[in-house]
Ligand SMILES: Nc1ncnc2c1ncn2[C@@H]1O[C@H](COP(=O)(O)OP(=O)(O)OP(=O)(O)O)[C@@H](O)[C@H]1O
């Protein structure tokens with residue numbers, strides 16, 4: 663069986679809010695998937711349902727062809743949540759030993775330490791005395807303790823410094839190389855672009871894009887030409903030029919999106935609008951993200 667996770671027509675409604683609206687997707691063994699989307703898009707709610715922490719209002723979720731809360735699923739699942747809470751009173755090494763003992767086939771302690779970058783000092787410290795970033799490292803180690811086949815992280819690198827972040831992604835790459843299935847949410851698009859083979863983009867509780875980072879970037883299939891010009895300069899001609907799909911100002915620059923940069927550049931020079939510091943950018947994930955999540959909502 664290649665399918666590790668199936669989410670089928672899943673909706674989650676709270677009293678006044680539909681947080682996840684009829685979402686379906688499945689994930690195969692060995693895939694590294696990033697869940698992206700603006701605040702409130704439904705990422706954490708979806709992840710919580712996959713983990714069996716929330717029950718879908720309607721729809722079905724299967725992990726390894728079983729229900730999320732079944733014991734056989736828990737043993738194959740490692741997770742690190744958006745809100746980190748650690749057990750107080752115990753030293754890090756003791757917590758790791760305890761959690762490892764719950765699993766039939768835990769990761770050796772040395773591997774756990776090596777993979778997560780916990781230091782000797784961390785291991786001797788009581789969990790409640792760890793800094794925010796160190797707590798994240800502990801929670802990363804706890805996620806891996808049972809040597810899980812499927813690992814789910816909700817915004818794993820928030821609060822990590824540059825070194826910790828690098829170490830984290832290095833380990834994720836190793837885990838992916840070993841064939842683990844990994845799902846993570848993030849607001850750092852570059853992380854998704856670099857680490858994930860697949861992106862699920864959420865907006866208003868629904869999936870608005872699903873593909874490789876390259877496919878998602880290509881879906882906008884546009885480049886933008888940006889330049890600086892005097893604020894008084896009229897951009898009317900550009901607005902009317904049919905090779906330009908969208909034009910906007912951001913941080914003092916004018917951006918013109920187009921599928922034909924050559925023609926648009928020619929036009930800009932021809933019209934003598936005094937464009938300075940011209941830059942051409944190929945589609946970036948940020949742009950795809952902005953475009954795919956900014957379309958105005960239909961009436962509900
Ligand atoms: N327990 C709850 N009761 C009521 N509404 C909730 C509850 N949990 C989430 N919501 C609502 O559901 C929507 C989706 O929330 P969710 O936490 O899944 O978003 P998210 O995509 O994880 O956002 P973020 O990027 O901020 O973490 C939000 O509008 C939120 O207010």
Ligand SMILES: [Mg+2]
Nearest residue numbers: 705706707744
């Ligand atoms: Mg969230």
